[in-house]
Amino acid sequence: MARKIVITGGKGGVGKTTVCAKLGIALAHMSKRVLLMDLDIGLNNLDVAMQLEDKVVFDLVDVIENRCRPSQAFVQDETEPTLYVLPSCHLAKRQISAEQIKRVVSRLEDNFEFILIDCPAGLDSGFRRAASLADEAIVVVTPHLASVRDADKTVAELVGNTVVNVVVNRVRGDLVANGEMLSAFEVFSLLGQNALGVLPENDEINCNVLSGCSAAFELLADNLVNGKQQMFDCVAPYKGLFGRLRRKLKRNA
């Protein structure tokens, strides 16, 4: 039976969809059978991030309304044969209940090892619907106070039946070394949940979600699969004499 994990975070734009897509790729690299489910209904960011938008024929709403079988709505990744996306509907927001989606998930969970659920921003009904499908959560947070505050509220909504993991995204090692940005470890300690991973700010991801940062996502996937706590070190390149020079160059760039 699949591990069902909601990727959430409260605040918009912190990297939930990016983490969902790239963690899915890293898990598929480990030969895991993975389904990415887009529950940001009406916005369909996940198939766009995965560059599979043109291959979408049916979506989650078509499955729920019996216009197709789940397997007809899956889009298989072009490079990872064990990775599939179940897109959300493209058009206006639809009234879909958690129960309707739960029925779809229960038909699918024996076919996958991981179902990653991309959650909309906020803590309203869209969040609650996505969270109710999962037994585990990954709270994505950036090292900024507004994001940490929203992540803390998200954690408060989740704790109970859900295992809560935290991933700190967009860490700038140069700013942490200068003491100008919270370190990932400070964020973990503020949120007080399981530390699952650290991801650096990366220009390649900013331009194309599918490129860049593979090493950090491989560590994240290994932590998730094997219960480890290996953290990508964003600060190491900015320590020591050459590190100081790199920081200075980055500041002047």
Ligand SMILES: Nc1ncnc2c1ncn2[C@@H]1O[C@H](COP(=O)(O)OP(=O)(O)OP(=O)(O)O)[C@@H](O)[C@H]1O
């Ligand atoms: N580590 C990173 N380094 C650089 N850019 C990043 C990183 N993570 C995410 N981004 C960029 O930030 C933007 C927002 O990311 P994403 O869409 O994944 O956020 P989100 O939390 O899903 O947003 P929303 O709340 O709108 O669903 C994207 O342009 C993405 O490329």
Ligand SMILES: [Mg+2]
């Ligand atoms: Mg998103």
